[in-house]
Amino acid sequence: MLIVENLCKSYGKLQAVNQLSFTIEDGSIFGFVGPNGAGKTSTMKIISTLLKPTSGRVEVAGVDISVNPGLVRGLVGYMPDFFGVYDDLKVAEYLDFYAASYGIPQAQRGKIAEDLLELMDLAHKRDAYVDSLSRGMKQRLCLARSLVHDPELLILDEPASGLDPRARVEMREILKELKNMGKTIMISSHILPELTELCTHIGIIEAGQMVACGTVEEIMRFSQLGSNLRITLLDRIEDTVRLLQEQASTGKVEVVGNTLEMPFTGDEREMSRILNLLVGQGIPVVSFAPSNSNLEDIFMQVTKGVVQ
């Protein structure tokens, strides 16, 4: 669906995007992760034909963005991180305006707007003025706007930024719905745990360069942090530490109170074997689980030191 090859973008001396290459397959959800100023927004704007790349090639569904930007605009639905709305338009008119701007015939526009408002749970706000909506509603309306022309590729720049927890959950539900509808989505976010359950692929960008890219599982495996083991005991801590250090699959054990935590390189079978071993030795195990390592940890590990 999307091919990015050696993409560069510089603003004067600042190199925002540096030799960036990645692809997004049809129907996948690509999480685009990186610290502020890493070049996420620049990359997304280039793909949406809002910025001219300094060099490199970008293809959306086989169409080169610099050869035919007009066609690409019809294929891509873009939602910026910050956006404004027109004050004096009502919600339905707002969608109708953008649908018309994408060249959708008038006869179809009403139905499309109704369906999208239903999907975004905004149908009751149809006749409200756009600027009277809450931030979360505006965000959902903007997402609806990016869908009016049924784009092949959705580019969502921080769709959950500035939302309260409830609005964030609602946004996530909508994105899951879109995923089920088979949309190809490129989504950037700071809230990494949210991406873990939503995305099929992850790309981590820093200082304009891709530092890690692949399926969520690959990225998890790529990082040692992907499998920490956390064990809580009643007592016999020292025995347990000694026992664990004899195992090949566990690393250095850290002890905090009654809780032991260590890197773990084995699979689920190995995990079960260790649990059996501990219980077999009569060690009073209270809990035994892979620790909640997530993309955030990976992100912290992968991007460490590359900045500056």
Place this chain on the structure above:
Amino acid sequence: MGKMVMNPILSKELRTRMRTYKLPLLIGIYLGLLGAIALAYSWLQAQGLAADGFNPDVGPQMYVLLATLQLLLLAFVAPALTAGVINGEKERQTFDLLICTRLSATSIVLNKLLASVALIILLIIATLPVFSIVYFYGGVLLSDIGKVFLIYLVTALTLGVIGLFCSSLFKRTQISMVVSYLIVFLLLIGTMIITVFMRSAGNQQGLYTDHLPMVAYLNPLFALYSIFPSQGPGMSLIYNIINQGGPAFSLTSQGVALWKYNFICDAVIIVVLLAITIFRTDPVGRFPWFKRLFINKKGSEMQHEIPAAE
């Protein structure tokens, strides 16, 4: 029916502009000013009527007065309607959303302009009843009023394009507003001062001529005055100022009325500024020939710079 679809920008602009209290307020103030001056003038004339009897010059005088006033008001309104059109979208952060639709930059710019011009036409039409007071006194042809309105339209279009151009040139609406008013001021008053100065200097050196310097072609007021009969009663004051003690000049050159030259100048301004505005509006450009000539060259230079920077 299917072909009668209005451009979404035009229909949205008209709808949102008509929706607020601002437009009726603008029309109200505009008509109030024009009407008050027309009534004040006719009241003053009526005061003198008892002594002098009917004055046949009142109609043409009032006509020149109203026409001048309306042109000045339009010069005030036109940039205000367009000078925040492009950068205003950027300030409200709606520009990206607009430009990533399938509307071309040309269509966006032209329809924004059209929406503003439509409002100006509405203003002009709204002033027709005020102009009809002139017919109460007589002495003015209907075809003259038609020509005057044509000049209004072309002038409003030119000043609107200047505002639009400034709105694409400057990031802040306040700055583009100030700069476009400055340009309008130069066109209206600046060119007039230069013309008067040049004639004054020419007359002192004995270089008497009945032609105006070329710079006068840019001035919409001269274009307007070239429509009125030069020996007419309404124009004596204006001619006295411009003549600067020299021989009477005419607002025609080689038999061609000055407003026609003015239209040519305006057409050039409109075409050039619109082209630049459209080009500046689309972030990635839709001029393949231009791209081949300049941008690709620049792009390949940049590519060489990157390894060096690392």
